[in-house]
Amino acid sequence: MPRLLVIDDRDQTIEMCHRHLPQFDYVTRCGRAHPCQVCEERDKGCALKCAHDYQEAAQTLSREGSLPDLVVLDLHFALPAERLLPEDKGDLKLEQVRRKQGLFILERLRRDYPTLPVVMLTTTEGDPATLPQDPLVHFCENEVVDSRTLAAEISRALTLHHEGQEGPVFWGRSPAMAELRRQLAVLARSPLPVLIEGETGTGKSFLAEHVLHPRSGAKGPLVVTDLSTVPDTLMPAHLFGSRRGSYTGSTDDHAGVFEQAHGGTLFLDEIANLDLELQRQLLLVLERGTVTRLGDSRARPAAPKLVAATNLDLENLVREGRFRQDLYMRLNPATRLKVPPLRERRADLSDLLRFAFLEALRSEALRPLVRAYLARFPTPDDFVEENSDIAFGKPQARAARRDAFSVFLSQSALARLQAHSWPGNHRELKLLATNALVFSLVQQLDAPEKARPERAPAVLAVSDHLIDQVLGKPGAPQPPGPVISGKSAPGDRRVEISLKPAPSFAEISADVERQYLMALFHAHAGDLDSMAVELFGPGANRRKVHLRMNQLGLRLRNLRGAPA
Amino acid sequence: MHTWLTALRHDLVKRALWPARDLRDGGGRDLAALRRGLLELVDAEGMPVTAEALFARMRVGSPCPAAACDAFAGALQGAVEGLQEPWPRPLQAVLALEDAFQQLARSLPE
Numbered sequence: 240m241p242r243l244l245v246i247d248d249r250d251q252t253i254e255m256c257h258r259h260l261p262q263f264d265y266v267t268r269c270g271r272a273h274p275c276q277v278c279e280e281r282d283k284g285c286a287l288k289c290a291h292d293y294q295e296a297a298q299t300l301s302r303e304g305s306l307p308d309l310v311v312l313d314l315h316f317a318l319p320a321e322r323l324l325p326e327d328k329g330d331l332k333l334e335q336v337r338r339k340q341g342l343f344i345l346e347r348l349r350r351d352y353p354t355l356p357v358v359m360l361t362t363t364e365g366d367p368a369t370l371p372q373d374p375l376v377h378f379c380e381n382e383v384v385d386s387r388t389l390a391a392e393i394s395r396a397l398t399l400h401h402e403g404q405e406g407p408v409f410w411g412r413s414p415a416m417a418e419l420r421r422q423l424a425v426l427a428r429s430p431l432p433v434l435i436e437g438e439t440g441t442g443k444s445f446l447a448e449h450v451l452h453p454r455s456g457a458k459g460p461l462v463v464t465d466l467s468t469v470p471d472t473l474m475p476a477h478l479f480g481s482r483r484g485s486y487t488g489s490t491d492d493h494a495g496v497f498e499q500a501h502g503g504t505l506f507l508d509e510i511a512n513l514d515l516e517l518q519r520q521l522l523l524v525l526e527r528g529t530v531t532r533l534g535d536s537r538a539r540p541a542a543p544k545l546v547a548a549t550n551l552d553l554e555n556l557v558r559e560g561r562f563r564q565d566l567y568m569r570l571n572p573a574t575r576l577k578v579p580p581l582r583e584r585r586a587d588l589s590d591l592l593r594f595a596f597l598e599a600l601r602s603e604a605l606r607p608l609v610r611a612y613l614a615r616f617p618t619p620d621d622f623v624e625e626n627s628d629i630a631f632g633k634p635q636a637r638a639a640r641r642d643a644f645s646v647f648l649s650q651s652a653l654a655r656l657q658a659h660s661w662p663g664n665h666r667e668l669k670l671l672a673t674n675a676l677v678f679s680l681v682q683q684l685d686a687p688e689k690a691r692p693e694r695a696p697a698v699l700a701v702s703d704h705l706i707d708q709v710l711g712k713p714g715a716p717q718p719p720g721p722v723i724s725g726k727s728a729p730g731d732r733r734v735e736i737s738l739k740p741a742p743s744f745a746e747i748s749a750d751v752e753r754q755y756l757m758a759l760f761h762a763h764a765g766d767l768d769s770m771a772v773e774l775f776g777p778g779a780n781r782r783k784v785h786l787r788m789n790q791l792g793l794r795l796r797n798l799r800g801a802p803a
Numbered sequence: 804m805h806t807w808l809t810a811l812r813h814d815l816v817k818r819a820l821w822p823a824r825d826l827r828d829g830g831g832r833d834l835a836a837l838r839r840g841l842l843e844l845v846d847a848e849g850m851p852v853t854a855e856a857l858f859a860r861m862r863v864g865s866p867c868p869a870a871a872c873d874a875f876a877g878a879l880q881g882a883v884e885g886l887q888e889p890w891p892r893p894l895q896a897v898l899a900l901e902d903a904f905q906q907l908a909r910s911l912p913e
Contacts, residue, residue: 255825
């Protein structure tokens with residue numbers, strides 16, 4: 240049964256909820272099963288009350304072992320000034336503070352409990368711009384409120400909240416993702432191939448792994464392969480398998496990915512990378528449900544559910560003669576799926592940022608830095624590192640959880656991130672979160688002793704300036720990384736490379752190589768043959784360069800449209 | 804809507820009408836709920852106050868014409884007095900506040 244916390248200066252709301260909405264459970268401050276307003280102890284002088292102001296709500300929430308499923312919050316609070324937020328009212332008129340107290344409470348709640356959904360009793364007649372544009376906040380029209388209306392709004396909010404998150408997949412609230420989810424639910428149970436289109440980094444393989452395969456009911460394994468990373472010469476053996484000695488260096492019998500995935504799911508990423516001959520062979524395997532290894536004559540069962548993905552427009556490639564029409568039709572294009580890029584999911588971005596930052600914060604790679612930073616804070620007995628939290632707002636100790644590590648990003652940083660176009664999509668988002676945390680942690684760890692925070696709770700603020708830096712905004716100062724411009728001999732190429740911290744040497748090396756290849760690409764006006772010659776000497780094959788660029792996520796199509 | 808009307812709706816009308824709407828839609832004869840909604844109110848400081856006393860205080864700052872305020876005060880008095888009458892008069896009297904509030908809102912020039 241969903242548990243609700245009602246924050247209202249009057250007892251009427253919770254009384255009405257309790258009387259008329261028995262489908263919900265209610266949070267109380269004493270832990271009894273029924274709200275204090277209808278508790279027999281109330282008449283005996285019990286001092287405990289439900290949340291009538293922010294302080295009482297905060298006390299209740301911090302005492303609870305788990306958060307309620309939803310908060311019902313009133314807008315107007317008729318309370319003495321000392322019980323109203325903000326603590327420093329400055330020039331604010333008391334009457335206005337009372338009339339909009341719910342918004343002040345909401346702001347504080349969002350900062351402390353960013354994932355908690357809220358139904359706010361308010362009016363939609365005012366200026367909508369003054370109401371928070373938060374997907375977790377739902378508004379219930381005050382004028383027509385009755386228990387049935389409120390129950391419907393609470394149920395709707397709970398449904399939306401629970402539907403937004405499903406295991407590791409955050410579907411969010413964008414119509415495009417809702418449609419994708421609906422289609423995936425059907426196609427997962429279909430034996431037919433699934434074609435997924437989407438820009439690089441949109442999570443195509445993630446959906447295959449976490450949605451399509453688990454829901455297919457297949458007993459066989461999931462095999463994932465990125466065709467842009469397999470050299471042409473090895474591609475047939477990789478796909479279809481090989482007998483020992485069938486080609487130079489083949490020392491053992493080898494099952495290809497089709498065979499490995501028999502009875503399960505085969506995810507072929509970047510299927511547009513296949514040449515026409517391999518496309519023909521792939522079509523035969525799909526038609527027959529069997530595969531014959533290279534150098535062998537025996538057909539073996541190979542009937543996985545095929546999930547193919549591409550960041551190109553296959554229909555276009557068919558028209559250009561670069562992709563076989565018969566294979567395209569075999570991939571079931573009528574039901575092809577389109578994964579929306581991040582820039583089309585702006586309403587979900589604050590949640591996606593939270594996930595990305597939390598994932599980075601809890602990653603093994605960052606653990607040493609996080610531990611070193613947390614060692615500076617006195618740690619309460621009930622401190623749980625896994626409860627780490629990301630909040631949007633001003634970093635304030637009193638707004639942070641006492642028993643966990645809280646990372647703060649400002650609202651203006653959030654706005655900057657929401658305005659970003661995210662060409663690298665989730666991949667870029669993950670890197671940004673990692674970079675921002677590494678920079679912030681290192682800056683704090685390297686700060687002079689007297690400037691270090693030393694009181695609980697453990698908080699970390701990611702500055703707006705840093706967000707600009709890791710976004711690589713034009714005009715923003717570059718991160719304090721090394722600039723490589725070493726001494727060179729005549730004829731050597733000099734390339735300036737700026738580095739950001741990364742969790743591993745592998746990622747740093749990849750970043751260096753990526754920038755180097757991009758510089759070469761522009762210097763050679765996109766001629767891969769001449770790039771290959773410069774890199775490997777006369778006679779070198781452009782394919783080698785193309786393959787490496789693909790492995791590093793450098794897509795020719797994107798580079799050709801990008802400024803040098 | 805004028806802030807004064809918003810305040811009146813929040814402090815008084817909503818409190819009285821919520822239980823009345825529930826009883827109208829769901830049935831029942833919960834006179835106590837109607838009484839709580841109309842008689843056990845609090846003012847801006849959180850102090851107990853009756854609906855009539857609260858409106859008398861609030862109308863000092865009303866932007867509405869005096870006649871419209873008088874009409875609403877009459878409806879309010881009718882609702883309070885209606886609580887003493889046999890069912891379903893208490894419910895009807897409280898529900899009448901909905902129309903009275905709309906009349907009051909319409910009395911204010913756009």
